[in-house]
Amino acid sequence: MARTWAIIERELRRFRRSPILIVVSMIFPLVQLVVLGYAFGGTVKHLTIAVVDQDHGLQATRIRELAGAVAAGPQTYDLVNYADQGAALTDLRNGRVNGVLTIPPGFSRRVLTQNEPKVALIADNTDSFVSATLTGTMGSLLAAFNEPATPVRVPGKAALDVVEVYPYVPYIQYLLPGSITMSIFMMVMIGGGIIFIDDKARGLHEGYLVTPITKLELVAGFNISGTIKAVLAGVVIMVIGSLVAGIPNPLDPMRMARLFLVIVVTAFALISMMFLLMVRVTDPLMPRAMFGVLNTLLYFPSGAVYPQQGFPQWMQWIAAIDPFTYAVHAFKSLLLKNTGMEAIASDMLYLVAFSVVALTAATALFKRTL
């Protein structure tokens, strides 16, 4: 065990001497948190809609008034009037407008005669976010058109009342669990992947191997030191991230203690995984090349940025074994819902089991000789 400590001591001393490394590995998840948080978190505003009124009747005017109210109120879109449908469509293709709302001739008459009146929305569906927003707003606009004044509720008609259990969660807070996990992963990647292989390539491990250290002592030394480094990164991002994202009551000691536990367990799971991936690698380019792939494969399916229910089947399988999934879920429970241990127990169990499997396999593959 004394030899394990010697390895840990070496790793940590070296870590302390590379402040740039520490800073860089922490900046990435923070930048990601803030930029993604604000890039995706906002509601879409000021789209441009071309209105082509070919009817000019009273009902057409009502539609245009309702649309104008949205443009003035939530400012989801701005309206531009077009006389010619062809010109509007050309501008749609050029990207000058995001959608074309056409009120066909005879619309007002059809409304009055109740003869299936229709308006057409032609949306630029290359941007699904934008077209979904437009379709949604137009849908409710027509609903308002159909039920003028205060609708009398038919007692037998079911209505949905949504009860929000937790206070409103801004997107940046939704992202924070993923960012903490990412910061742990970054440190694992740099400390346990890149530096580990560089040391190996430079022959530093050759120096260890001629000493009477055992295989288990070496494996323990590498993994414990890696875990310590990753925990440090996780804790720093957890604290800074909570403040930046505005998590309510961020320094609650009980929650911090639980978060710390999740950070430790996650760090250990990720370092075990990295060690397994790197145990037979000798080429220093390898961890660098793997970085992007691993990052994408672990982060996005984990539910850190988008709910997993929206994934295709194959991606849900990745998500099911991805340790990020469980870490993110546990961090979400603690940060967004302030739950107790019961809510995260199964996550912790999975991560511990994952570590045991990965580390056992890695130890079996680890060679005590060159």
Place this chain on the structure above:
Amino acid sequence: MATPAIDVREIVKRFGDFTAVKGISFSVAPGEIFGLLGPNGAGKSTLIRMLTTLIQPTAGTALINGFDIAKQSNDVRRVIGVIPQAMTSDLELSVEENLLIYAKLYGVPRAKRQTLIHDLLESVELLQWRDKQVKHLSGGMRRRVEIARGLVHEPRIFFLDEPTTGLDPVSRTAVWEMLQRIKATRDLTVLITTHYMDEADKLCDRIAIVDHGTLVALDSPLRLKASIPGRNVLEVSFSHVPEGWEATLRSLPQVEGVTGSDHVFRINSHNGPVTTLAILETAARAGVTIQSLAVQSTTLDDVFVHYTGRALRDALQGPSAADSPFMIRR
């Protein structure tokens, strides 16, 4: 004879279908400085790696201080100190920290660590740099850090793979002097590889020449030099040069060739002593005074070339684990 410090028995190492070491045997007595010479790719590092338990031999074995390298690796590790060919000191750590970590890895008792490290740093003359990070030191100083590191657990047998390659002549001499000084105060056996024949000649008690994975010569430097057909160069300066003097010189026994200008001649001889004697006699008979005479004897370089030939060893091999882009190979 006591148990040899190193006893190599028919050791073989194959990498795939390439045999790097083809059944080498030799033994090194305690206290000896044993030199391992050979061209690039001869298998020296591979041999050292097997002896230091870094790789397993394919066949054969070796006993280090009586311990079998394959079956008693940990006992072997405790009695050896190793300086690998690549520079492996920890650049980010200070000189002293480098030694301290290794003292801990070797389980040197806490009470002994400080004095041991102090003494070692003193003998490699790095005491004043003990707190400096190794990355700020020159190549020669780094090598000395590694030498001190390799001795931090007071090993009985010290393996050094090309410790002086890449160093300037002054640092090179310093390294050897330190090694000799350390060896004088401790009970230490040294196995060293080098490409510098002059070093090996001066410092090694015995020398083994390895080529293509086999042992081609093994003896003391003196005897090795005596063992090859003489190729001496005599430089003689005469007071005056009589008519046809160069032809006279050329006809002397064992002379291979003569070049000369004015009254100074370079004479290549198969046998220095015989030719020298003949020159003295001939000059005396002709009434020519010899102003100076120098005999350059066989060097270890000649021995090396004699045994290994002049062909360059370029051959393609599959990439080896040791050849990564970051490895500081020298």
